[in-house]
Amino acid sequence: MNVMNESPRRKELTRLAAQLFVQEGFDRTTVRMLAQEMGIKSGSLFHHFRDKQEILTAVIEEGTQNALVIARDALARCDHSASARLHAMARAHLETLLTDRNAHVVALYEWRRLDAEARSHLSHLRDAYEALWEQVIDEALAEGLIHGDRFLVSRFVMGALNWTVRWYDPAGPRTPDDLADELVAMITRRPA
């Protein structure tokens, strides 16, 4: 067993699993469906993953890790004004939600299917991501760009953004940047 391995094959299988988990949900996706999608037999699956749970963990870990990288890059690349950083975070968030959509939808919907061990591990990753948000919110509060409680504001903002996976249509007239701009405008006092 390859348990802790990070082989490219495993990454590819993880990507395919994410797609199926989105389509069917974790519980309804059988190991036989996963295997077929991957072009192997169901037994061979357990060469790459200890059990079905581990596949779910791999999917969510991959997505969260990417989100962290993208957000950090976006913050590093923009100037230091609170407004620019707020925009950058909102754009980065929506960007990951789109490019890595499957993994994120799985993370949002199937989090509770994780066992205790995986959940505590992934919680740290998620907390690191949320800490980025709270930091940017803090800066915006300090500059008087927004008002309110940092905890509540960051929760509300992330809720509004994460909720987009339920209604946003990438083929529609609105771009992710439109959404980000509108959201930032909504919560800032003086929008331009």
Next chain:
Amino acid sequence: MNVMNESPRRKELTRLAAQLFVQEGFDRTTVRMLAQEMGIKSGSLFHHFRDKQEILTAVIEEGTQNALVIARDALARCDHSASARLHAMARAHLETLLTDRNAHVVALYEWRRLDAEARSHLSHLRDAYEALWEQVIDEALAEGLIHGDRFLVSRFVMGALNWTVRWYDPAGPRTPDDLADELVAMITRRPA
């Protein structure tokens, strides 16, 4: 079979089912678990519901219907200022999310497990509820209380509110009314 019946017994069973669906998820909740929780044998369950799907439908329908009633009551009972109506809707939303928590969590998480027929039926109920929100948002826009696109703003607001089921702790220091006030303050230009 009592299929279309709305007996009190069925309502009680629906309430218990909602609790289990939240704890375990719909797919992981077996008819045997449901029956045990209800104090009957698994076969007897199908006297009250045609199949397992119908239990899910009943749970979500109950919750959505209650949300509609509460929101309409709240709107009818407050004065006509856009600000008061905005507050009333936010409070009503959080109130249902708390009092009818199980049913709403199920609605948010297990919507995709509904079959096509049930989904189309329940979509109408949900649309009626969302229409209330859009109407109140429209009024707030007209009064200049908030700015932006009515569609986006209502989506963002509902996202922020629905997301509370993931982090809000009723035993904590914040009341639902605190949350509602903070949210309205966040999106309005001049908060008193």
Next chain:
DNA sequence: GGGTCAACCAAGCAAGCGCTAGTGTAAACG
């Protein structure tokens, strides 16, 4: 050119699944 190793397969087990069929029973009804 024997040894190693990741990757895969065929076959199937034990458990659990949703649901059905047929029956019993006590209260309600005419």
Next chain:
DNA sequence: CGTTTACACTAGCGCTTGCTTGGTTGACCC
């Protein structure tokens, strides 16, 4: 009184589930 109705039971069918076992293959290694 006999009949109906609501609710529950027992027993189990047919199928699917996650996962295991033991073995095969082909590429690479010294």
